[in-house]
Amino acid sequence: MNRYPVWKYAIIVIVLLVGLIYALPNFFGEAPAVQVSAAKSVVKIDAGTQARVADALKAAGLSPDLLTLDATSVRARFTNTDDQLKARDALQRALVPDPSDPPYVVALNLLPRSPAWLSALHAFPMYLGLDLRGGVDFLLQVDMQGAMDKKAESFASDLRSGLRDKSIRGSSVTRVGQTIEMRFRDSAGADAAKALLQDQFADLSAVQGTDGSDIKLTVSIRPEAVRRLQDAALKQNITTLHNRINELGVSEPVIQQQGLDRIVVQLPGVQDTAKAKDILGRTATLEMRLVDESAEGRAAELGTGPVPFGSEKFLDRNGRPVIVKKQVLVTGENLTDAQPGFDSQTQQPKVDLTMDAKGGRIMRDVSRDNFHKRMAMLIFEKGKGEVLTAPSINGELGNRFQISGSMTVVEANDLALLLRAGSLAAPMEIIQERTIGPSLGADNIKKGFDSVMYGFAAIMVFMCIYYALFGVFSSIALAVNLLLLVAILSMLQATLTLPGIAAMALAIGVAIDSNVLINERIREELRNGASPQAAIHAGYERAWGTILDSNVTTLIAGVALLAFGSGPIRGFAVVHCIGIVTSMFSAVFFSRGLVNFWYGSKKKLKSVSIGTVWRPETDNTAAEVAVAGTAPAKAGKPAKASKAVAAK
């Protein structure tokens, strides 16, 4: 009864082999490496790049022990950090001739030291979380209300110009929160406006009402359009963050959406947190407005008069006041790119700007009407505006135009960067931030690993002493459980964090539960006088139902953690859940296999090595009575048991 068919052994062997292969890369550790990736979308990483990297390294007298090419980067692995740093400098010189306009990002990185054949099998080590490798972790909240307010404002100004184009007179358009109120003196105007809304503003819906003698249209953005706009805003912010982070030269940044309005940014290995935050935290939005060049405006600019109605005063970077009109022409949303460069005629530094179609159209109209007037580019950070530059318009502008004039190369670079940074669709705020120094990360790995190891060792010693050979089997099963857990985590490329390691330790503690359950059951059967083979069989069979029940309840808790947890809780829950599933395989199926292999073929088995099986000082037939309990039951009980046998 305790024999496995060959296919069951085959399953065990296959699972063990696969588990071993995928767990293996974790034992090789990591080696220093240099990673070259594209800094611009136009730069392609291909075999040619790899060849250039190889040449540059050869020229510097360095020989990487591995040079690989993947979809986004070329990576060169070295045996020590000295070579790594030298290689970084050499590659920086060879590939990035002009640091102000880098085609490539050359970054330090760590690569698994596992041999090539393992990588070829897609066996990679687990990805270590920030708390284990060190780095910075940000959670950014996108201000969707702000974004929608702005969107409503831009709709309002579009409506105004739409009404003007259609020559609908006697109307006013004001924004109230995220709705727009349009007032008309007569119903003809209101009807024409409704037609306009239907034709050109599919995202808006209007409700008609009256306000005194006027007809009032309350216009709001349709809910589905709100969702779409918010989604687009978030996506654009993520893209912008990607571009900004590229400037940091981080090897494997993680930029992900979390929930509806949050973005997680993880920068492993970054030590200069101030700079990272500076670049990320530049939660700036860009607006282009006309400078108020009326007499009152000029007077206000010189400080000799009040700021005229419909204008605002901002300071430029040197602290000089600039009076600009309140109407926003274009926002950063319409700016697709800003790059520094040199004017081919004057050889002066300049910044090239590229607008999208809508922005280009507006620029054309505005520049035609305001020739030789000044246009201010304002950047808003945390609600405070600052004038970046206010050049005068020297021609009809279109999709592409340039800002030039008294600028240094550095200023042009800064301006381009700030303009690009301004193309965030919605303002963002850092709501959570974690910095883990590299020494703390290394400490965490060591501590986590120690607790798993010592816990495992303690259980193993106890099991081997208490359950003898069955304890050895249980220990082996436990080791297999750990192996499979690591293998599955590596296969999934899950991120291992310190709570994850804690879950691993806990998984050991929970997994041993199944083996104790089985071993105790076998002992109990033996105590009740069953033959060794029957006891093993019954022990496994009867324990199975209990093991399943208890694992399902534990799994329910794990899944709840997974569903509602975030960050560290998630890391814990993933490992916890996988640990429970693997423990069912190892503690029941695998350990049974071991026992069957050892004892199954022995026909006349006299005893099994499961530690001392203590029997109460009565004969075997009465053993069950002892369990059943009180004296009155004694007489009735054995009869019951024999009846059950007879029934069978």
Place this chain on the structure above:
Amino acid sequence: MEFFRIHRTIPFMRHALVLNAVSFVTFAFAVFFLLHRGLHLSVEFTGGTVMEVAYQQSVDVGKVRDAIGALGYQDVQVQNFGTSRDVQIRLPVQKGQTSAQQSEQVMNALKAMDPTATLRGNEFVGPQVGEELTTNGLKALGMVVVGIMIYLAFRFEWKFALATVLANLHDVVIILGFFAFFQWEFSLAVLAAVLAVLGYSVNESVVIFDRVRENFRRFRKLTTREVIDSAITSTISRTIITHGSTQLVVLSMFFFGGPTLHYFALALTIGICFGIYSSAFVAASIAMWLGVKREDLIKAPVKREGDPDDPNAGAAV
């Protein structure tokens, strides 16, 4: 080796009233401390900044506190973290100041006091995150409770399900009570530990109820009380051994896992200790009082007895 040499069934249920009184008193204390003192929530829940600063030599926490207090911060907590050379500093959320400014200011002050101070880690949490964590934590707790109840009601019977969940929720409240009484820091990791304990100690009740069901089937003359007694007696050694082995790992986390895992392991330890008690004694007695009967568990006894695959019958031969 055999630790438990139990000659006869121990009449646990005879003492059900006492056992439950003990757990009720503990429970009442836990609730009292929770309401009276409240939990010492970590920065993840409250929002604020936590800095971990390392020194070359051991450092006087009082001096560090004074140095930071001189900057005008109120409600600053400074404590040793792991070793006497590491300190953890908690700053509340400060209006109009970013966490970067805060930590920079604090580091400057600390460096002025002792130039060997280095910032090992820094964590900032905005106030809006905390609220969300609390609601999500409660949702997770609710899902665990409902999920386990549905499963147990389906596998056993609603009375068992209710008894198990009551017993284990009482464990959870007691763990929280400990954290409130000692003002240990309640962090996300502790929350994870609490929920994991909930899932884990339900195991115990399941094992016992499994045995209750089996004993109902095997010993048909025994009363409900005797069946429960014999089920607890025959599983008690297993209960203590498994919990003991799990505790071995938890202890290993407690001693080797460093400060981050300290409270996590502590929560697990309390959970495991009370888990044994509550699932063995409290859950069973609640089920008994709810009036669990043989008929509740054995729906079709005749069919079961005749089952040729019935492992129970095979084992007795």
